[in-house]
Amino acid sequence: DVKVTQSSRYLVKRTGEKVFLECVQDMDHENMFWYRQDPGLGLRLIYFSYDVKMKEKGDIPEGYSVSREKKERFSLILESASTNQTSMYLCASGGLAGTDTQYFGPGTRLTVL
Amino acid sequence: GQSLEQPSEVTAVEGAIVQINCTYQTSGFYGLSWYQQHDGGAPTFLSYNALDGLEETGRFSSFLSRSDSYGYLLLQELQMKDSASYFCAVRLSGFQKLVFGTGTRLLVSP
Numbered sequence: 275d276v277k278v279t280q281s282s283r284y285l286v287k288r289t290g291e292k293v294f295l296e297c298v299q300d301m302d303h304e305n306m307f308w309y310r311q312d313p314g315l316g317l318r319l320i321y322f323s324y325d326v327k328m329k330e331k332g333d334i335p336e337g338y339s340v341s342r343e344k345k346e347r348f349s350l351i352l353e354s355a356s357t358n359q360t361s362m363y364l365c366a367s368g369g370l371a372g373t374d375t376q377y378f379g380p381g382t383r384l385t386v387l
Numbered sequence: 388g389q390s391l392e393q394p395s396e397v398t399a400v401e402g403a404i405v406q407i408n409c410t411y412q413t414s415g416f417y418g419l420s421w422y423q424q425h426d427g428g429a430p431t432f433l434s435y436n437a438l439d440g441l442e443e444t445g446r447f448s449s450f451l452s453r454s455d456s457y458g459y460l461l462l463q464e465l466q467m468k469d470s471a472s473y474f475c476a477v478r479l480s481g482f483q484k485l486v487f488g489t490g491t492r493l494l495v496s497p
């Protein structure tokens with residue numbers, strides 16, 4: 275079974291803190307993705323990576339950065355957390371050609387106070 | 388630009404059949420996918436239509452019509468455990484990323 279894990283299920287941070295969200299997949303997928311999910315807005319893509327050290331901006335990259343030093347690991351960084359970044363953050367891997375299947379991690383619910 | 392529209396909520400009773408529609412405005416894409424997400428859980432892949440027509444997987448079927456810019460997910464013999472949110476998604480031509488609809492919340496009652 276494909277497994278995508280995220281470092282925390284729940285996280286509480288203060289405004290201005292630097293926040294790291296980690297994601298690890300065990301299926302040797304080239305593609306990895308970070309989304310945020312807010313009520314009524316669905317899944318919005320923040321950043322994605324199609325190879326080690328390669329990254330592309332998604333639809334809402336402002337206030338975020340990413341790092342992919344190893345194929346299995348994709349990190350989302352909030353340089354200076356703000357209250358409007360309170361959200362559910364979902365990592366996914368896959369996007370394999372032919373099926374477009376993405377495998378999601380359990381999510382991290384981040385609250386910024 | 389691209390957008391995928393879904394009804395926000397659909398209700399049905401156990402044993403019934405329900406259809407969740409997805410209409411889109413996009414210039415070109417590889418295929419239409421569907422994902423299921425239970426409250427508090429992660430989205431999980433349900434089905435994929437690369438070509439026009441119906442794809443069947445057990446109680447779930449998915450349909451795509453590119454000429455009508457329209458697709459749907461059909462759930463038969465509804466069970467309480469089918470209560471969840473359902474998202475359609477497309478991968479745009481030339482891109483690796485998926486674009487998701489805003490999701491449809493399905494409520495199945497006894």
